Amino acid sequence: MPQKNVSHLLATDLDGTFVGEAEELRSLLDHFERLDETVTLVYVTGRHLESALELIEQENLPFPEVLITDVGAAIHDFSDPDVSLMWKNKLGDDWNxxxxxxxxxxxxxxxxxxxxxxxxxxxxxxxxxxxxxxxxxxxxxxxxxxxxxxxxxxxxxxPLGAGKGNALSYLIEQKDWSDADILIAGDSGNDLDMLSLPYPAVIVGNCQDELKSVQGDLIYRAKRPCAGGILEGWKHYFSESLSPM
CATH class of the missing domain: 3.90.1070.10 (Hypothetical Protein Ta0175; Chain: A, domain 2)
Incomplete structure (x- = not known):
């Protein structure tokens, strides 16, 4: 199936990152709505599918292009189920x-x-x-x-080979999104492997203790919590490439 052309992508954890501060989330989404380009959303969560969908409904979140669940053990590509199936097969048959x-x-x-x-x-x-x-x-x-x-x-x-980082890296490759402007956001230790990918990343201000000393050339440490930290990171990396209308 032909892949959607994506110019800007936010891949974000949900609890404690995208979700957690309603006013901060509204500010982030309002900013995205004012931009010239569309920001494609990928949620990368430790929740299982049913729980993630319930959260999306409860919090009235924008529906993502792709939902990575179970700490990267499952991918749900709503436009191309083959991507999801190939990830499941890639993890192999030795998982028991x-x-x-x-x-x-x-x-x-x-x-x-x-x-x-x-x-x-x-x-x-x-x-x-x-x-x-x-x-x-x-x-x-x-x-x-x-x-x-x-x-x-x-x-x-x-399963061996799973994890948020490996799942997101696989998704970007399969969807041919590597040339997009990508921001990755997280707040806890199960986000570390995706925050360490070779793309701009932001650790939100309310992060768990295990991320408080994490540093990297492509990691921005935000002061604001949750979605406010994501907005901080977005402006840090993309203020010149994306300008409000």
Missing amino acids: PEDIRRAARNIKGLQEQELPVSCRVSYYAEGEAAVNELKQTLRSTGIPHHLIYSSGRDVDVL
Whole structure:
């Protein structure tokens, strides 16, 4: 299927980044509406699909071109389902969530999250000791996986090769969007791999502790929270390329 021509793209986490401060979000969307060019939206979230769609409806968010869910374990391209299917196939056949659950079964301090998906296994952790024990157990058993610990309690175990950064990078390649002006926005540790991609990025002012010391040539540290920080980053990178009408 021919891909949509995209000149400007915002790829953003939802909770604590795009969503969280209603007035700041309104200011960001108002700014986008005044621009000469259309800004294409991609939401990259730790929520599963149903939960993300509920949030979009509850908060009256603009519907995205693509929705990356489950910390990058699933892609939902609403205009080209083949992109979604190819990502699922790319992650391979060696993903077995029951292997993860068996490995974690006797680790104290982990509480499994009840999820309606099989593309990841997620836990709440009482502390880093439990997380480290899970890491060691998964390594010693040789189970293919990608583990992400964020926000001081969230543990997501994904298929090897998954993650927000890999999913977004794959999407940009498949959609032929690499020449667009791209801004990536996030607030927590599960955003780090996408914030580290070779595109302009912004860490919002209300970020979690694990991102407070993160630096990089393409990472802008905003002072304002949530969508206000995104607007700050957008103006920092694109004030000359996109001018209000």
